[in-house]
Amino acid sequence: RYILAIESSCDDTSAAVMCNTKVLSNVVATQEIHKQYGGVVPELASRAHQQNIVPVVHQALAKANIDKKQLSAIAFTRGPGLMGSLLVGTSFAKSLALGLNIPLIEVNHMEAHILAHFIEDEGKEAPDFPFLALTISGGHTQIVKVDHYFNMQVLGETLDDAVGEAFDKSAKLMGLPYPGGPLVDKYAQQGNAKAFKFPKPKVDGLNFSFSGLKTSILYFLKRETEKNPDFVSQNINDICASVQHTILEILMEKLKMAVEQTGIKQIAIGGGVAANSGIRGKLKQAEADLGWKTYIPKFEYCTDNAAMIGIVGYLKYQAENFTDQSVAAKARYAIGS
Ligand code: ATP
Ligand code: FE
Secondary structure, eight states: OEEEEEEOSSSEEEEEEEETTEEEEEEEEEOGGGGGGTSOOHHHHHHHHHHHHHHHHHHHHHHHTOOGGGOOEEEEEEESSOHHHHHHHHHHHHHHHHHHTOOEEEEEHHHHHHHGGGSOOTTOOOOOSSEEEEEEOSSOEEEEEEEETTEEEEEEEBSSOOHHHHHHHHHHHTTOOSSOHHHHHHHHTTSOTTSSOOOOOOOOTTOBOOHHHHHHHHHHHHHHHHHOTTHHHHHHHHHHHHHHHHHHHHHHHHHHHHHHHHOOOEEEEESGGGGOHHHHHHHHHHHHHHOOEEEOOOHHHHSSOSHHHHHHHHHHHHTTOOBOTTOOOOSSOOTTO
C-alpha cells in the first residue's frame, strides 16, 4: 500500500510517500521568508505553500520512485493550524484524490505528532499502550494519555504560550535570531543553570503557562542592562542555561505529576523542542532514577513533517476510516474530536 501524505499546517510544506509503516520519502520545504519578521506571517505562509506544494509532492513521488497511479490513498492535515496554510494542503489533497479516484484521509496534526512514534525506524522501538505523550513544539504544549491509536485524552496543555515560543521569545529578548530555541540550547550547554533564578508559574493540575516567564526575563534583562550595558553578551551562556533550566523544571514537574496520577511510566516525547539536549538529559535521568521508559523519534519526525501524517494515514487506511469530498480545513481541531 502506498499512501501520499501532505502537511501544510504552519510554515513547512511537506509531502511524504509511505509504504505501510515505512517512509519511502519525506520532503520538507521550510519557508525562509519568515526569518526576517521574527515569526511566522500567516499571509506569506499561505502564499509560499501555494508555490511549494506541487514541486514538493513531485519530489516526494520521485524520491520514493512511485508513480501517482500506484497510490492507494491521500492523507492530509485537516488541522489544527493556520487557516490559510491548511486550505492549500486540504484543497490540493481533495483535488488529487478526486482526480485519481482514491480514498481521502483527514489527519489531526496533534495526533500525528504523537503517532509519529509508530513510524518504522530501524533500532527504534514504538511505545506500548497505554503511554503518556508530551508534545512540545512552537505552537503546542500538551500532555496526552494515549490508550490506543485513536483513543487519546488531553490531560493538560498550555494556557498561553507554547514551550517553543517560550524558548524563541526569551531568545529574542537576548537579541538572538529567530527561531532562537536551538541557540538557547547551544549556549546553555556551556552555562551555569543555577546562575540566575526565574519564578515558575503556579498553575493547577497538568496545565502549563509560559507567558509569565517571558515577562520576568524581560524585566530581569532590563534591570541588569541598566547597570551593565554588556550584561547579555557577557553572560549569554549563564542566562540561556538558567532560562532553559526553568523551562525544563516546569515540564518535568508536570510530567512527574502526570505519571503519579495515571501510574503510566512510558513517556513519548514529540515536537520540535524534543531536540533540546537538556530535555533529553532529564529524560535519561528519569529513566535511571524513576524507572521511566522514554521514547524520542528521529528529529525529522519531531518537527512538522508529512511522514507523521502518513503513518496516521496508514493506520486510518487499515481501519477504512476515510473522509469524503465535503471535508473542510479546521484551524482549531482538538485531539479526539
Ligand atoms: P507546531 O508543530 O505546534 O505547529 P512548529 O511547527 O512551530 O509548531 P516545530 O517545528 O515542531 O513547531 O518546532 C519548532 C520549535 O522548536 C521552535 O520554537 C524552536 O525554537 C524549537 N526548538 C528546536 N530545536 C530546539 C532546541 N534544541 N531547544 C529548544 N527549542 C528548540
Ligand atoms: Fe507541529
